[in-house]
Amino acid sequence: MTREEERIYDGEHGWAxxxxxxxxxxxxxxxxxxxxxxxxxxxxxxxSYKTLGDAPIEFLRTLADSGGTVKVKxxxxxxxxxxxxxxxxxxxxxxxxxxxxxxxxxxxxxxxxLTCTPYYLQRLPRGSHHAWAxxxxxxxxxxxxxxxxxxxxxxxxxAAAIIGKTPDYGIHKAENRRPNVRVKVEAKVHxxxxxxxxxxxxxxxxxxxxxxxxxxxxxxNDDLKQLCAAIATTGMxxxxxxxxxxxxxxxxxIDVNSNQIERTVDELSSGRGEPDLVFLGCPHCxxxxxxxxxxxxxxxxxxxxxxxxxxxxxHVRRAASAYxxxxxxxxxxxxxxxxTVVSWTEKLGIRTIMTNSAKTAYYAPVLNKAxxxxxxxxxxxxxxxx
Amino acid sequence: MKGRGIVEGxxxxxxxxxxxxxxxxxxxxxxxxxxxxxxxxxxxxCIKGKVLVFPHGHGSTVGSYxxxxxxxxxxxxxxxxxxxxxxxxxxxxxxxxxxxxxxIDIGKINLGDTVxxxxxxxxxxxxxxxxx
Numbered sequence: 001m002t003r004e005e006e007r008i009y010d011g012e013h014g015w016a017x018x019x020x021x022x023x024x025x026x027x028x029x030x031x032x033x034x035x036x037x038x039x040x041x042x043x044x045x046x047x048s049y050k051t052l053g054d055a056p057i058e059f060l061r062t063l064a065d066s067g068g069t070v071k072v073k074x075x076x077x078x079x080x081x082x083x084x085x086x087x088x089x090x091x092x093x094x095x096x097x098x099x100x101x102x103x104x105x106x107x108x109x110x111x112x113x114l115t116c117t118p119y120y121l122q123r124l125p126r127g128s129h130h131a132w133a134x135x136x137x138x139x140x141x142x143x144x145x146x147x148x149x150x151x152x153x154x155x156x157x158x159a160a161a162i163i164g165k166t167p168d169y170g171i172h173k174a175e176n177r178r179p180n181v182r183v184k185v186e187a188k189v190h191x192x193x194x195x196x197x198x199x200x201x202x203x204x205x206x207x208x209x210x211x212x213x214x215x216x217x218x219x220x221n222d223d224l225k226q227l228c229a230a231i232a233t234t235g236m237x238x239x240x241x242x243x244x245x246x247x248x249x250x251x252x253x254i255d256v257n258s259n260q261i262e263r264t265v266d267e268l269s270s271g272r273g274e275p276d277l278v279f280l281g282c283p284h285c286x287x288x289x290x291x292x293x294x295x296x297x298x299x300x301x302x303x304x305x306x307x308x309x310x311x312x313x314x315h316v317r318r319a320a321s322a323y324x325x326x327x328x329x330x331x332x333x334x335x336x337x338x339x340t341v342v343s344w345t346e347k348l349g350i351r352t353i354m355t356n357s358a359k360t361a362y363y364a365p366v367l368n369k370a371x372x373x374x375x376x377x378x379x380x381x382x383x384x385x386x
Numbered sequence: 387m388k389g390r391g392i393v394e395g396x397x398x399x400x401x402x403x404x405x406x407x408x409x410x411x412x413x414x415x416x417x418x419x420x421x422x423x424x425x426x427x428x429x430x431x432c433i434k435g436k437v438l439v440f441p442h443g444h445g446s447t448v449g450s451y452x453x454x455x456x457x458x459x460x461x462x463x464x465x466x467x468x469x470x471x472x473x474x475x476x477x478x479x480x481x482x483x484x485x486x487x488x489x490i491d492i493g494k495i496n497l498g499d500t501v502x503x504x505x506x507x508x509x510x511x512x513x514x515x516x517x518x
Binding site for chain 2: 046056155156159
């Protein structure tokens with residue numbers, strides 16, 4: 001620790017800073033870090049009242065009231081409802097604690113981004129260090145953007161935000177970012193849903209290993225987002241490589257064939273009936289995805305008895321106002337700052353969710369008490385429309 | 387037994403020992419401090435004031451906040467002994483100010499033993515050993 005860090009550790013800058021410094025130092029000791037390094041940004045998970053319950057409110061309030069303020073740009077994960085559509089449908093007792101949680105975060109200077117895709121709000125230089133929670137964003141930052149972050153939990157990301165530093169361990173070190181297993185995809189992966197299924201399959205197989213994935217065709221970042229979210233859902237993998245580096249000498253090799261992908265899609269599709277919710281936007285939609293959805297629904301109408309939700313950040317929503325209009329005109333709902341997985345869908349009577357997201361399909365039976373139908377965006381849109 | 391000190395503080399209390407990992411989110415009732423995880427070997431037992439001995443934590447990082455909440459209500463364990471500390475329990479013990487030691491051979495501690503814990507020195511001492 002530097003002298004300044006020691007002073008914070010000893011409590012000269014108040015309880016909030018001391019507690020956060022103790023968290024970082026102890027975690028650093030646990031994982032063999034020798035120092036703290038400055039971070040460019042932080043992203044905090046643990047925002048939805050549905051998943052948090054009442055437990056953290058008191059801690060967040062104490063932290064905020066004892067001078068905890070963030071030192072770097074710090075974004076927040078989605079909450080349990082949006083301020084327009086779902087708020088009107090949910091009882092007061094679910095709304096108040098959610099507002100209270102957000103108020104504490106705001107007091108500490110966090111940005112009310114309420115998104116799992118904070119990478120659409122800022123440019124992350126390659127090789128820059130960050131402290132992000134939200135596993136899908138961690139894998140996307142490391143693998144697609146080349147920004148460096150460990151997979152933080154909600155509390156450790158918040159501690160890093162308040163100190164402006166993170167312990168130097170894990171994949172903040174170049175030598176720990178090398179692949180240690182080679183994954184050969186023999187299957188032809190046709191769309192984002194199959195990429196997600198590949199992620200679910202790999203997450204279970206890889207544990208916390210870093211794969212070099214070869215054999216995938218050129219894929220858009222939007223579709224890779226599904227692989228990132230899914231691989232982090234079932235595994236502890238923080239990143240993957242897509243390059244075919246002939247000099248790499250990973251001893252372990254895994255081959256993935258079409259059967260394995262098809263079986264994974266089948267297993268994730270627990271629902272056989274008609275969906276009562278068609279949902280796109282896990283992880284939150286990019287501007288380009290909003291454009292594609294708007295283009296598809298243009299002139300169409302959502303079927304009676306079906307809800308159609310598109311989830312994104314308020315940031316992307318603002319930039320996509322023309323697309324939002326098209327989707328809403330067709331009878332769909334663009335919900336910002338919220339995500340189906342962490343919202344109260346079961347209280348709205350939703351029993352079967354159709355989605356293109358393998359992550360949502362994986363969590364729906366547990367977190368939403370709903371069955372899932374997993375299919376690519378185009379099929380989801382066709383099902384939603386008359 | 388010498389292990390690694392994680393959170394400073396000393397205490398002497400009765401040991402509550404589990405062979406299974408504990409998830410504080412969903413696994414412990416924040417209202418009364420009882421373990422509620424189904425099929426857990428300590429299910430139904432209250433952790434308040436005990437030296438809680440278990441291999442490591444598992445589950446959501448929100449578990450750290452649950453530990454803080456338990457401490458505020460006076461329902462937290464007096465100390466924690468782990469075989470291998472994990473981030474969720476470490477962060478929880480720091481913010482809830484619960485003395486904690488890891489790298490201890492937890493198999494040597496029996497349910498009901500009186501155990502002295504020194505989180506600063508990383509030491510756990512069995513004062514009164516109960517036969518199984």
